[in-house]
Amino acid sequence: MFSPQIQRVIDQVDRLRETVDDHWQIPRDEAALLAQLVRLGRCVSICEIGASYGFSTLHLAAAAFENGGHVHSLEQDPKKVAATTKHLSEAGLDGAATVHEGDARATLKGMNPGSSFDFVFIDAQKSQSFDYLEAIWPLLAPTATIVTDNTTTHAEELASFVAHLRSRPNVVSCHVPVGNGFELTIRRTELPG
Numbered sequence: 001m002f003s004p005q006i007q008r009v010i011d012q013v014d015r016l017r018e019t020v021d022d023h024w025q026i027p028r029d030e031a032a033l034l035a036q037l038v039r040l041g042r043c044v045s046i047c048e049i050g051a052s053y054g055f056s057t058l059h060l061a062a063a064a065f066e067n068g069g070h071v072h073s074l075e076q077d078p079k080k081v082a083a084t085t086k087h088l089s090e091a092g093l094d095g096a097a098t099v100h101e102g103d104a105r106a107t108l109k110g111m112n113p114g115s116s117f118d119f120v121f122i123d124a125q126k127s128q129s130f131d132y133l134e135a136i137w138p139l140l141a142p143t144a145t146i147v148t149d150n151t152t153t154h155a156e157e158l159a160s161f162v163a164h165l166r167s168r169p170n171v172v173s174c175h176v177p178v179g180n181g182f183e184l185t186i187r188r189t190e191l192p193g
């Protein structure tokens with residue numbers, strides 16, 4: 001599914017699950033599906049909120065690279081920013097992704113990604129989900145996919161957020177029970193408002 005160089009780094013970061021307490025990365029099957037969604041949508045301008053050590057970032061960047069696209073990944077922990085940047089470089093994907101250090105809510109406010117985002121992966125603090133959505137909404141392309149992680153593992157905590165997402169204009173949205181479970185939302189400006 002990926003080149004040997006990229007797969008080697010993905011496997012290396014995957015092993016952090018056994019050694020690092022704060023890895024918090026999505027399961028392998030979910031990461032593979034994310035990459036397939038980016039490929040399927042031919043997405044080129046991707047935003048990730050919450051990189052951790054770069055497991056999901058590597059998948060998104062590998063698929064974005066195939067599409068000639070770029071990932072902007074937002075992470076507040078400097079140690080994880082450094083690690084993710086290193087992992088991207090080891091995978092030969094440093095040109096396909098930029099890791100932005102800081103609170104995503106502030107980063108998004110000052111952000112000019114060049115082209116509006118056609119794919120967003122939200123995987124940071126569940127209690128801040130509404131803030132991320134409000135900050136990202138003006139930066140979305142007319143057709144955009146938004147994946148919100150943990151809708152199985154944190155179903156109760158995310159219930160009002162998911163209900164809100166589904167009620168927004170120009171949106172179709174459903175639960176995908178893979179990995180941690182995620183909400184797959186498509187915003188298309190020509191859908192009913």
Ligand SMILES: C[S@@+](CC[C@H](N)C(=O)[O-])C[C@H]1O[C@@H](n2cnc3c(N)ncnc32)[C@H](O)[C@@H]1O
Binds near residue numbers: 050104105
């Ligand atoms: C679940 S982990 C991300 C896992 C990663 N997506 C993966 O699957 O490999 C959540 C990350 O979000 C970061 N985070 C939490 N709140 C944040 C915020 N407000 N801005 C930026 N990063 C944040 C944490 O430091 C943590 O590394």
